[in-house]
Amino acid sequence: MNSIPTGASQDAKRLSILAMKFRGTRSDEERREIATDYSQTVERLIQSGVWHEMPAPEDQLPDAWMPRAFFDYWLRPSVP
Amino acid sequence: MSSPVPICRTITVVAFRGDHSRTFASAFLKMLDDEKNGRGAGPTVLDCLFLAGHTGVSTDAATTIYGFNPDCGPIPVWQWMDRLKNGEPFPGVVRDDMAVFSAASKRGLTVQSFNVILPEPKFQDFVRTLDGERKNSQYTYGFPNGDGDCNCITWLERLTLPLLTGHIDELLSLPGIVAYPNRRFGKCV
Numbered sequence: 001m002n003s004i005p006t007g008a009s010q011d012a013k014r015l016s017i018l019a020m021k022f023r024g025t026r027s028d029e030e031r032r033e034i035a036t037d038y039s040q041t042v043e044r045l046i047q048s049g050v051w052h053e054m055p056a057p058e059d060q061l062p063d064a065w066m067p068r069a070f071f072d073y074w075l076r077p078s079v080p
Numbered sequence: 081m082s083s084p085v086p087i088c089r090t091i092t093v094v095a096f097r098g099d100h101s102r103t104f105a106s107a108f109l110k111m112l113d114d115e116k117n118g119r120g121a122g123p124t125v126l127d128c129l130f131l132a133g134h135t136g137v138s139t140d141a142a143t144t145i146y147g148f149n150p151d152c153g154p155i156p157v158w159q160w161m162d163r164l165k166n167g168e169p170f171p172g173v174v175r176d177d178m179a180v181f182s183a184a185s186k187r188g189l190t191v192q193s194f195n196v197i198l199p200e201p202k203f204q205d206f207v208r209t210l211d212g213e214r215k216n217s218q219y220t221y222g223f224p225n226g227d228g229d230c231n232c233i234t235w236l237e238r239l240t241l242p243l244l245t246g247h248i249d250e251l252l253s254l255p256g257i258v259a260y261p262n263r264r265f266g267k268c269v
Contacts, residue, residue, distance in 0.1 A: 052101075057223070058165070063162050074105050
């Protein structure tokens with residue numbers, strides 16, 4: 001069973017699942033794959049124009065693994 | 081001869097969801113970034129709880145509300161938060177977080193609560209477990225599916241506090257059943 005939802009409306013939830021998967025492995029290769037998926041999901045959320053809530057800390061990856069776009073998007077005090 | 085029915089005692093679970101709004105998120109990330117780069121003070125622990133949300137438990141009608149927190153010592157906030165995101169555990173510490181819930185409410189966050197009603201002997205068992213945890217928690221704190229034993233939510237389960245009503249629909253409607261079919265609590269290979 002693929003437990004990761006694929007619809008755009010599910011992307012915020014997807015970040016949470018990916019963050020859990022990231023913490024669940026110590027393999028750098030697996031972590032890179034997860035981070036790539038996370039980055040693509042962040043891009044989709046930004047493009048959706050309806051990303052109004054920043055993921056909770058437990059739904060984020062460590063800073064070094066987070067996509068730059070995440071910070072560019074959320075550090076803005078108003079909607080781009 | 082039947083034994084007397086014990087009186088009921090109430091345990092209150094209190095919780096609020098974090099503030100994930102752009103206004104707060106932006107300010108929070110800037111504080112973290114400033115701290116990381118030596119440009120200013122980082123967020124306070126209270127700021128972290130406002131962002132993350134929190135839960136705790138009370139045995140005295142919410143006069144005191146005990147919550148489970150990571151004991152991060154003098155480590156900068158950005159650093160321990162990053163380590164938690166990486167799955168690292170921190171020693172757990174139990175504090176009276178009444179002030180946190182009060183501040184969350186004043187801030188406009190919705191603080192919700194529900195009661196778990198137990199017979200006196202089971203209530204006293206719970207109080208003893210909670211007292212032991214307050215003195216010295218036996219659990220490590222970690223983000224979900226990391227190396228820690230539990231976070232503030234799953235710590236309630238470690239206290240053997242029943243959270244479900246017993247309705248099968250309640251269990252099966254938990255979003256996590258589908259979204260998180262595997263969940264780990266504690267460091268293991």
